[in-house]
Amino acid sequence: MTTGDSVLRTEAVCKNFGSLQVARDVSISLPRGARHALIGPNGAGKTTLINLITGQTKPDSGRILLHDEDVTAVATAGRVRRGLTRTFQINTLFPALTPIEAVTLAVAERKQQAGQFWRSLTDHKETVEESFETLQQLGLGNVATSETRTLAYGQQRLLEIALALATKPKVLLLDEPAAGVPKDESAMLFEVVAALPDDISVLFIEHDMNIVFKFATRIIVLVSGGVLLEAEPEVVRSDPRVREVYLGNAHHG
Amino acid sequence: MSAEHTQIERRSTAVQQPLEWLKGQSRWSVFELLFWVAALIPFFFFPTYLTLFSQIAIAALFAISVDLILGYAGIVTLGHAMFFGLGAYVAGLLSAKLGWGEPITGLMISGAFAGLVGFLVSFLIVRVQHLALIMVTLGLGLLTYELANSMSWLTGGTDGLLGVKTWDILGYFRFDLWGYTAYGYSLAALLIGFLASRRIVNSSFGLALRGIRENTARMPVIGSEYRWHLQKIYTISAVIAGIAGAMLTQTTNFVTLEVLSFQRSADVVVMLILGGTGRLYGAILGALIFLLMRDQLAGINPQYWYFWIGLLLMVVVLFMPKGILGRLSDLVRRFGR
Numbered sequence: 228m229t230t231g232d233s234v235l236r237t238e239a240v241c242k243n244f245g246s247l248q249v250a251r252d253v254s255i256s257l258p259r260g261a262r263h264a265l266i267g268p269n270g271a272g273k274t275t276l277i278n279l280i281t282g283q284t285k286p287d288s289g290r291i292l293l294h295d296e297d298v299t300a301v302a303t304a305g306r307v308r309r310g311l312t313r314t315f316q317i318n319t320l321f322p323a324l325t326p327i328e329a330v331t332l333a334v335a336e337r338k339q340q341a342g343q344f345w346r347s348l349t350d351h352k353e354t355v356e357e358s359f360e361t362l363q364q365l366g367l368g369n370v371a372t373s374e375t376r377t378l379a380y381g382q383q384r385l386l387e388i389a390l391a392l393a394t395k396p397k398v399l400l401l402d403e404p405a406a407g408v409p410k411d412e413s414a415m416l417f418e419v420v421a422a423l424p425d426d427i428s429v430l431f432i433e434h435d436m437n438i439v440f441k442f443a444t445r446i447i448v449l450v451s452g453g454v455l456l457e458a459e460p461e462v463v464r465s466d467p468r469v470r471e472v473y474l475g476n477a478h479h480g
Numbered sequence: 481m482s483a484e485h486t487q488i489e490r491r492s493t494a495v496q497q498p499l500e501w502l503k504g505q506s507r508w509s510v511f512e513l514l515f516w517v518a519a520l521i522p523f524f525f526f527p528t529y530l531t532l533f534s535q536i537a538i539a540a541l542f543a544i545s546v547d548l549i550l551g552y553a554g555i556v557t558l559g560h561a562m563f564f565g566l567g568a569y570v571a572g573l574l575s576a577k578l579g580w581g582e583p584i585t586g587l588m589i590s591g592a593f594a595g596l597v598g599f600l601v602s603f604l605i606v607r608v609q610h611l612a613l614i615m616v617t618l619g620l621g622l623l624t625y626e627l628a629n630s631m632s633w634l635t636g637g638t639d640g641l642l643g644v645k646t647w648d649i650l651g652y653f654r655f656d657l658w659g660y661t662a663y664g665y666s667l668a669a670l671l672i673g674f675l676a677s678r679r680i681v682n683s684s685f686g687l688a689l690r691g692i693r694e695n696t697a698r699m700p701v702i703g704s705e706y707r708w709h710l711q712k713i714y715t716i717s718a719v720i721a722g723i724a725g726a727m728l729t730q731t732t733n734f735v736t737l738e739v740l741s742f743q744r745s746a747d748v749v750v751m752l753i754l755g756g757t758g759r760l761y762g763a764i765l766g767a768l769i770f771l772l773m774r775d776q777l778a779g780i781n782p783q784y785w786y787f788w789i790g791l792l793l794m795v796v797v798l799f800m801p802k803g804i805l806g807r808l809s810d811l812v813r814r815f816g817r
Binding site: 331333 | 497498499501502503506679680682683684685686687688690691694695697698699700701702703704705706708709712716
């Protein structure tokens with residue numbers, strides 16, 4: 228366990244689905260500005276760990292700490308408001324809303340304006356402008372007023388990130404941000420991730436090892452719900468156990 | 481390089497563009513103004529139908545209250561007559577039991593009471609979804625109906641509540657036999673209720689409601705305590721439904737158990753589906769079509785008029801999934817280009 232500069236920490240988090248252990252004593256820590264990758268074979272419990280951290284799944288035991296505050300009992304929305312945000316592997320967007328509407332909604336929620344029913348949406352000029360800046364930052368400025376369902380798949384992936392950024396996260400958990408995106412585009416997506424401000428700590432799940440080694444400063448290897456190894460990329464690359472897990476998985480799969 | 485030049489130009493105008501687009505979404509259209517002018521036609525051309533048009537305005541206000549929760553927030557209800565009926569009875573009891581027949585304060589008290597009950601019920605409503613939600617609303621509606629039925633000492637039971645007397649509006653407009661005052665009063669209430677609802681759906685709160693309807697699961701992940709949003713709109717909807725119910729009492733000076741009936745809960749959903757959900761005017765158009773059809777068809781055959789409503793409902797659901805108004809606006813958009 229690392230010291231006080233960690234922004235996010237899990238302490239011995241356990242979760243069982245029936246007799247299946249999906250999280251075994253997971254203790255990880257994200258320092259400020261981290262660019263950590265979470266890797267592991269299919270079914271290792273990577274997405275479950277993100278669900279546990281964001282509160283969509285409740286742990287059987289263990290604690291989750293954000294800025295040294297125990298948030299284990301805090302609901303997802305409360306964690307987001309404290310700066311802990313995620314994206315989804317499968318697009319979880321608002322199909323009939325336009326990107327400008329969706330991101331404006333997220334910004335309005337953050338600024339506690341979303342409950343105001345007596346003021347016209349466009350009276351919140353700064354909120355709309357901030358949303359548009361976020362969209363432009365991700366290259367979505369020219370589709371800001373097209374319905375989300377009509378966007379290209381890659382643009383929808385970017386909108387996933389835009390929605391997360393609109394909450395002004397301190398910790399950003401990206402669940403396979405480039406899932407389903409062609410290889411050349413996925414590098415572009417990760418350029419966006421790499422360009423995020425330094426004060427955001429990022430933990431991302433990714434299967435493409437080239438991308439992982441290129442963008443991660445540290446790698447957490449998850450196997451059967453437990454942390455096998457947490458180390459720098461070079462160490463992970465040369466670790467025989469990691470090779471075995473991946474090669475073994477390839478042989479059986 | 482002219483291509484580069486236009487790109488720079490496009491960027492500078494683009495900053496203003498989304499805000500303008502959002503404003504365009506809520507701007508008043510010519511059709512809207514025409515509609516409200518057309519709402520005055522019955523005064524001059526159909527004076528013998530003013531009582532009917534008053535009923536239509538009341539039904540339209542009730543349908544708007546349901547559109548707010550069903551069309552915008554995605555809460556399907558089959559028991560909203562509960563709030564309509566509560567408003568109707570409160571307005572009636574104020575006059576019949578307490579001797580207070582002043583209409584405008586009557587509306588406010590009725591709306592507030594329905595809203596209070598709506599707020600309490602909302603704690604239950606936000607805990608269930610899908611079929612369970614429909615059943616809970618249905619159950620609450622039936623419960624309220626039987627409660628009013630059994631408390632006949634207060635409500636008059638199946639005989640109805642007699643002795644309601646509504647005073648002149650603002651001490652000046654007397655409720656006349658022809659229904660001039662009734663329709664004027666109902667139309668004014670409809671307009672005010674509509675304007676309030678229009679403001680709500682075009683607010684950031686209205687956007688949050690559409691977000692809930694589009695993807696409830698995403699809402700907490702963008703930091704939304706969306707259950708409060710749902711409770712808030714449910715309460716607002718109950719207030720409007722209660723006011724609509726009170727209008728019915730005040731314009732007819734009579735309350736029957738029918739105001740709480742399942743039939744009324746179901747009819748209002750049918751009106752909404754006919755007109756089109758999530759667009760406010762769909763609620764008004766649906767009420768207009770439904771009640772005009774009922775009036776005309778019942779004149780032809782008083783027993784089987786519901787057959788035609790059923791047929792129309794199926795045609796609309798099968799061929800116009802966005803309702804009649806949704807279809808019309810699609811057509812206007814297509815030919816407008």
